[in-house]
Amino acid sequence: MITFLLNDTPIEVEECAPNLTILDWLRTKKGKMGTKEGCATGDCGACTILVGEEKLNSNGEPVWHYKTMNSCLLLLGNAHAKHIVTVEAVTTGLYPTLNDLHPVQRALVECHGSQCGFCTPGIIMSMLALYINNPSYPGKKAAIHALGGNLCRCTGYSPILLAVEKAYSYERKNEPYSAMAAQFKASLNIGDDIPCLKNGSRTFYLPQSAAQLVELKARYQQAHLVAGGTDFAIELSQNMLLPDIIISLSQTSELCTLTDNSGELHIGAALPYSQFVDAFYDYYPESKELFERLGSNQVRNSGTLGGSIGNASPIGDPAPLLIALNATLDLLSAAGTRTINVADYFVDYKKTVIKSDEVISKITVPKRPDSLKLACHKISKRFEDDISTVCLVLSIEQTQGVINSARCAMGGMAAIPKRAAHIEQKLNAHPLQVSTFIDAASAINDDFAPMSDVRSSAHYRTTVSKNLLQRIGIEFCGAQPSSKNNNNIAITRISHASL
Numbered sequence: 366m367i368t369f370l371l372n373d374t375p376i377e378v379e380e381c382a383p384n385l386t387i388l389d390w391l392r393t394k395k396g397k398m399g400t401k402e403g404c405a406t407g408d409c410g411a412c413t414i415l416v417g418e419e420k421l422n423s424n425g426e427p428v429w430h431y432k433t434m435n436s437c438l439l440l441l442g443n444a445h446a447k448h449i450v451t452v453e454a455v456t457t458g459l460y461p462t463l464n465d466l467h468p469v470q471r472a473l474v475e476c477h478g479s480q481c482g483f484c485t486p487g488i489i490m491s492m493l494a495l496y497i498n499n500p501s502y503p504g505k506k507a508a509i510h511a512l513g514g515n516l517c518r519c520t521g522y523s524p525i526l527l528a529v530e531k532a533y534s535y536e537r538k539n540e541p542y543s544a545m546a547a548q549f550k551a552s553l554n555i556g557d558d559i560p561c562l563k564n565g566s567r568t569f570y571l572p573q574s575a576a577q578l579v580e581l582k583a584r585y586q587q588a589h590l591v592a593g594g595t596d597f598a599i600e601l602s603q604n605m606l607l608p609d610i611i612i613s614l615s616q617t618s619e620l621c622t623l624t625d626n627s628g629e630l631h632i633g634a635a636l637p638y639s640q641f642v643d644a645f646y647d648y649y650p651e652s653k654e655l656f657e658r659l660g661s662n663q664v665r666n667s668g669t670l671g672g673s674i675g676n677a678s679p680i681g682d683p684a685p686l687l688i689a690l691n692a693t694l695d696l697l698s699a700a701g702t703r704t705i706n707v708a709d710y711f712v713d714y715k716k717t718v719i720k721s722d723e724v725i726s727k728i729t730v731p732k733r734p735d736s737l738k739l740a741c742h743k744i745s746k747r748f749e750d751d752i753s754t755v756c757l758v759l760s761i762e763q764t765q766g767v768i769n770s771a772r773c774a775m776g777g778m779a780a781i782p783k784r785a786a787h788i789e790q791k792l793n794a795h796p797l798q799v800s801t802f803i804d805a806a807s808a809i810n811d812d813f814a815p816m817s818d819v820r821s822s823a824h825y826r827t828t829v830s831k832n833l834l835q836r837i838g839i840e841f842c843g844a845q846p847s848s849k850n851n852n853n854i855a856i857t858r859i860s861h862a863s864l
């Protein structure tokens with residue numbers, strides 16, 4: 366059985382399809398029609414809800430924190446012990462006046478931020494999360510960032526952004542949700558049983574500890590593992606996947622931790638992106654180019670590093686970054702833990718070295734060397750919230766102007782995220798100058814034979830990769846473009862309001 370709080374009502378669920386999403390449960394089981402299904406892939410934000418969970422603040426005191434998530438990607442079982450808030454709870458009166466509305470709703474009305482209204486509930490929830498977490502207006506940049514996962518075909522967004530600011534002009538309304546959640550948590554009877562959902566022979570398990578997790582994985586070696594579910598839920602809805610056993614890592618306590626050991630980061634495999642990227646940026650600020658463009662705010666609030674690596678997609682953005690930084694993976698089983706390099710995890714398309722009784726438990730990112738230079742580049746059809754056409758990450762270390770260690774990894778260029786051995790060979794032991802990178806770019810065809818698909822042609826992928834290496838060389842060397850060696854290509858960085 367799982368237990369959670371829906372708005373102001375405690376919920377207990379025992380018999381339920383293991384693959385049911387919160388979106389489908391809200392609409393079909395509870396009649397909560399305010400949460401809309403637009404795309405069912407986490408792109409449009411119409412299904413956005415707030416998910417509250419108890420965290421410890423800087424003083425070690427328990428507090429409830431609320432963040433947005435796509436309910437179309439969130440499995441019902443992952444709601445255990447959490448607070449699910451839908452648009453129906455924002456203003457509870459049946460026939461409210463304008464003054465009765467919550468400030469974010471009133472502002473959207475007065476700024477004409479809604480037209481057809483289909484996307485409006487999701488926008489309201491994203492505005493509400495920003496309002497709760499920021500006691501004063503945080504600025505347009507933060508507003509765009511918060512609403513980056515909400516699409517609207519009618520308004521052109523300007524009135525919505527105006528409404529975000531206007532909401533702060535009214536008398537402040539404190540959120541009532543934390544008090545409800547704290548009362549709910551106090552009433553929970555937490556035992557040793559593993560929370561689960563059953564539907565005949567099909568079961569969803571939510572282990573709370575690593576010991577429970579490895580015991581389940583040893584027993585059900587063909588089980589489907591899920592953490593944030595941002596990719597797995599799409600498999601369920603689009604490919605009609607119907608697994609018998611689902612094991613969720615999302616509440617396995619040992620896999621939801623972040624440790625900073627003097628610059629060496631230990632990131633739990635089930636820790637959402639939004640809970641570790643700030644620490645990552647402290648040491649590797651260049652990684653913002655990838656993490657800030659990895660899905661929407663809603664996706665980063667639920668998606669995990671372990672899930673991305675475990676999915677083994679050749680176009681997952683974190684893998685090239687981790688490979689270039691020489692990161693390692695801990696693979697946990699009942700027999701113990703083995704550690705491998707991220708680069709050695711991938712074998713072929715969607716095939717990895719993980720054993721049937723193992724799970725990814727931790728990713729370790731080594732301390733940044735003083736001389737390291739890092740470049741992260743993502744090419745995609747849409748600038749934000751899109752899958753990479755090419756992802757290129759290059760790290761180098763140099764001594765007295767000579768490159769003594771280069772690690773280059775790319776996504777979208779092969780069946781796996783892959784190191785570029787020939788490019789590295791042309792960089793190592795060579796001078797740190799633009800011509801070295803231009804020469805290294807000529808080795809692209811020795812490392813990769815990319816395919817043509819709906820995202821681009823093989824020729825485009827090869828050409829853009831060569832251009833990126835040249836661009837990195839110019840950036841690393843602090844040089845200016847010249848007609849002699851780069852055809853007057855201007856070196857610019859994309860500046861976007863949400864970054």
